Amino acid sequence: ASALPNRYLDEEGELSPLSEQEEESKGSDDDIRVVNGKEIQRKGVETKPFITNPRAVEKCTRYVDTDLNRAFTTENLSAPSGDDLPYEVQRAQQINEIFGPKGSPEAYDVIFDLHNTTSNMGCTLILESSKDHFNLQMMHYIKKAIAPDSCPVLLTEHPLLKYSTSRSVAKHPIGLEVGPQPQGVLRSNIFESMRVVLKHALDFIELFNEGLEFPPCTVDVFRVSEKIDYPRDTNGNIIAMVHPNLQDCDWEPLNPGDPMFQMFDGTTLRYEDVETKLEKCKSNLKTLQQALSE
């Protein structure tokens, strides 16, 4: 399934103009160009390529009004529909109609939610529930198929840090996050890695539908344990960068005492003392700001 990029950024980071065809199909939801449909066809499997947020794609941003990938709450999905709703909430309702309803027997079996990110996440599968045996088997199959290349699994099951994704409309929601690849950029190696994972995922579904039995398996997963915000000043402004030792080290252990952030003056904040040092920095900065405003 090759959804071709409509826009690109030139060397200067400028967004390429829309082609005539794109101008015409602007805002339409069917702007997916499948170059070779065969690639996503499998015996006994119905597949539907789909762009979840065409207006954001058009603008080369994550979203227009509100984050679509947080919008699939019961509240939003059951809200009276109308043009006054944020675009992404309207879109969530449409997607729920096409692929859902969420939680119902009529919902699609699988949604493979294809994302890219500026983080160095490689090719990461995202699993929403440790009880989803179908997905666990699929991920096990994919990991084996692409070895020695790696494909980490991130389990987002968490009492507080979980959110209502687009893919959650299907019975078996699977996220695939590839990176580093900024918005508006298509890197051949990243594209290829996504393509390969998708190929094996579809192969698995075909085999499953053919009745192949899969023996019990275990899958190593990363779990969300904690989220740490950037250091901020009293006004909420970010005042540090990811430390060079930590930058791009996705999926590597971060131990107490390891460098985590770097302040703009070069000071290092470490994992164990982010909180305490931050308090000190804030008060230093406040003093500095006062001194400057005098």
Add this chain to the structure above:
Amino acid sequence: ASALPNRYLDEEGELSPLSEQEEESKGSDDDIRVVNGKEIQRKGVETKPFITNPRAVEKCTRYVDTDLNRAFTTENLSAPSGDDLPYEVQRAQQINEIFGPKGSPEAYDVIFDLHNTTSNMGCTLILESSKDHFNLQMMHYIKKAIAPDSCPVLLTEHPLLKYSTSRSVAKHPIGLEVGPQPQGVLRSNIFESMRVVLKHALDFIELFNEGLEFPPCTVDVFRVSEKIDYPRDTNGNIIAMVHPNLQDCDWEPLNPGDPMFQMFDGTTLRYEDVETKLEKCKSNLKTLQQALSE
């Protein structure tokens, strides 16, 4: 000069919310937070940190209405000002008023135009004229000062491919392009490399103003010779990616016969035959599209 990032993208690529202070200063042009003013102070040099396109920064895009870095044409700068002009044209006029007028004796001596890019350009100085001896001396000074680190110089002097940059308002316009670093992301190594180049640039100006004499020098530069667009189908849609062998190889030679683009089916387009193969691909694609629509 540390202009702190106001926004950032989280792991999911989501733009961080504006802080309260940011909400208040939204749209104002003075939203630069200089952490340590001393860093840009030099004896006998007046420096003014400035965000050229605050609305674009706020939205985390390159521009709002039109590319500011192409907007400094005589036509735009002399147009009757008014709210009906595109935002960036209004902004170009303001910048011309503050730092110009372009081409006049009152214009600022130097504008150091700080950019980032998704391309692997490293730390590249951009020179607009091979006759600008002041800039050539400065670049020579910077290159020597940061060695063995490299700092390529790109000379954009070209009868057709030159454009009207923001920095062209000053007598000595200098661009500094650092990357790879997408919009909304601040990488400590990229930030540091920009900081170091800026430090040496300011040191040079201080020495120059003190009357230090600089002996004649030569500077190796890259020149713009040709621009090659992405391969596109008959509708203008991009149909290939940068070839993995060429990706990130900024400033390395591209010889006739070298792989340049990769089509989505894996086909390689080489430097010498991009044009001819492209014609063939287009007609193939047309046949395929016809076959699909039948």
